[in-house]
Amino acid sequence: MNLRLSTLFALAAFASTPAWAQGTAIVVAIPPMTTPDTGTKGNESLALAWAATQLIETDLRSTSELMPLKPDQKDYYSYPEVTAPTFSKWRSAGAKALVTGFVQQRADGRLTFGCYVYDLDKGRELGRKGFVVTRDDWRRAAHKCSGLAYTAVTGAPAMFDTRIAYVAESGTGDGKVKRIAIMDSDGYSHSYLTAGDTMVLTPRLSPKAARVAYVSFLGGRPNVRIIDVASGQQRPLVPTDAISFAPRFSPDGSRVVFSMMLGPNSDIYAVDANGGLPQRLTTSPGIETDASFSPDGSKIVFESDRSGSQQLYVMDANGSNQRRLTFGGGWYAAPDWSPDGTLIAFTRRGSEGRHIGIIKADGTAEKILTVGPTDEGSSWAVSGRELVFQRTDPTGRNGIYRVSVDGGEPRKIQIPQDGTDPDWSGVMD
Amino acid sequence: MRKALLLLLMLAVPATAQRPPPLIGIAALRADFVAKTGTDTVYFGSDTATLGVPARAVLDGQAQWLLAHPDVVVRIEGYADSSDTRDHALAVGAKRAEEVRDYLVLMGVPAEQLVTMSWGKERYGVGRAVTVLVR
Numbered sequence: 001m002n003l004r005l006s007t008l009f010a011l012a013a014f015a016s017t018p019a020w021a022q023g024t025a026i027v028v029a030i031p032p033m034t035t036p037d038t039g040t041k042g043n044e045s046l047a048l049a050w051a052a053t054q055l056i057e058t059d060l061r062s063t064s065e066l067m068p069l070k071p072d073q074k075d076y077y078s079y080p081e082v083t084a085p086t087f088s089k090w091r092s093a094g095a096k097a098l099v100t101g102f103v104q105q106r107a108d109g110r111l112t113f114g115c116y117v118y119d120l121d122k123g124r125e126l127g128r129k130g131f132v133v134t135r136d137d138w139r140r141a142a143h144k145c146s147g148l149a150y151t152a153v154t155g156a157p158a159m160f161d162t163r164i165a166y167v168a169e170s171g172t173g174d175g176k177v178k179r180i181a182i183m184d185s186d187g188y189s190h191s192y193l194t195a196g197d198t199m200v201l202t203p204r205l206s207p208k209a210a211r212v213a214y215v216s217f218l219g220g221r222p223n224v225r226i227i228d229v230a231s232g233q234q235r236p237l238v239p240t241d242a243i244s245f246a247p248r249f250s251p252d253g254s255r256v257v258f259s260m261m262l263g264p265n266s267d268i269y270a271v272d273a274n275g276g277l278p279q280r281l282t283t284s285p286g287i288e289t290d291a292s293f294s295p296d297g298s299k300i301v302f303e304s305d306r307s308g309s310q311q312l313y314v315m316d317a318n319g320s321n322q323r324r325l326t327f328g329g330g331w332y333a334a335p336d337w338s339p340d341g342t343l344i345a346f347t348r349r350g351s352e353g354r355h356i357g358i359i360k361a362d363g364t365a366e367k368i369l370t371v372g373p374t375d376e377g378s379s380w381a382v383s384g385r386e387l388v389f390q391r392t393d394p395t396g397r398n399g400i401y402r403v404s405v406d407g408g409e410p411r412k413i414q415i416p417q418d419g420t421d422p423d424w425s426g427v428m429d
Numbered sequence: 430m431r432k433a434l435l436l437l438l439m440l441a442v443p444a445t446a447q448r449p450p451p452l453i454g455i456a457a458l459r460a461d462f463v464a465k466t467g468t469d470t471v472y473f474g475s476d477t478a479t480l481g482v483p484a485r486a487v488l489d490g491q492a493q494w495l496l497a498h499p500d501v502v503v504r505i506e507g508y509a510d511s512s513d514t515r516d517h518a519l520a521v522g523a524k525r526a527e528e529v530r531d532y533l534v535l536m537g538v539p540a541e542q543l544v545t546m547s548w549g550k551e552r553y554g555v556g557r558a559v560t561v562l563v564r
Binding site for chain 1: 546553
């Protein structure tokens, strides 16, 4: 998984989001990617280019903002046409934007992917980007192309080249085997990070998915550990036998906030991700947990039952200026601050069950997104347009789902077994 | 001669194995603990870690037993409701276990005999704390 992406072209600065990119889904044309290679190499490259084209279609179709036209091999471009597409043809097919590009084999055995995005109405380029990847990583290069198109059209960061960590479950009842699993956000490159011999909970990815902080019952009590995804090496976050849980990385990945219990009191602490002395951020006698940084790292949202019921609170990153955020009735838990800083996702508990909701960071405009009644633990996609969460179905099976902030029916994510505790990373390098 | 000796040795093995197990095994102690104190489990109200009168009566008996068995160490396991959220449940379970521990200490049980842990909502056992003998 050691991937090296290098930027070939300077990324054309995106002009402001096109005027038509509002409201219903934007139709995007995806003429098949091409290649400058010839002979046998040319055939190989064309096969890869076609696979990449289809993956871009799948990526864009998974969003609620873009609607790709089905790529057709008859629409194949010659290499020079990539930088000079025929705008009128696609415009008459109803498309507003076009993404295409090329695949070229390099002398060192790696591949160059070039991606181009166009505004069909204005007949101008919206962005271009190039990547050099090993052959095994062609999927990630295609995800990067999808991301270029998504960001050019919507203005939001793209979540195609991101990963999801979760707890994979097999077996039933108290005999359940739980393992930390990690996969690309489209379900590929699935692997397990722990062996299943110890109870594990709540994996939390570092922003670029290089590390996972999680809770292990290895020493007999819940304790936060950190695992390096590439090497599999791991260690306790803090060398203590106190109960610790609910870890989350800071937006730059340098710090981890977590909860630790000294006696019956759960408080929030922060510590350097590489170790050191934890700094205590809360001191109330209630249960404080589930801390999450704002994207600029200056604030932390968390839950506390200091008022008598679980509610959301916001404080400065050093623990000062604590103030209550939620007053809507019901209990509010497990907050996660959105990547653009404007929203906070939460789990609301009440007599009618558990639901996923969002609220503005100033505590207004609360909106419940899921019907429940057994939903919990939401985590933002880097786009800020979607959340991943856990739902228990009526038969008691756990699954992970994604839901748009605009509402709509959640979609179940396909995983090999049952799953809980999903966490969505930022964009990888 | 050697063959006969080997046979004798083999006969000797089952004889040793038939000896009764020592009476102070952990299983026997657990059975005695539950028999003398009535139960190893106390229950809490929804989302609280406050000990009610029935729970305290159970713990009074457990404290007497533990004082009479100063070599025994127990693990107090706290559980929370499945309707709770995952991390809050861990804290509630731990708080319940701590509450039981503090009460047993108040009744004179040395803290060295008591270890606490929380299963949160990860194991079946809604709203309770269980005292498990470990050694």
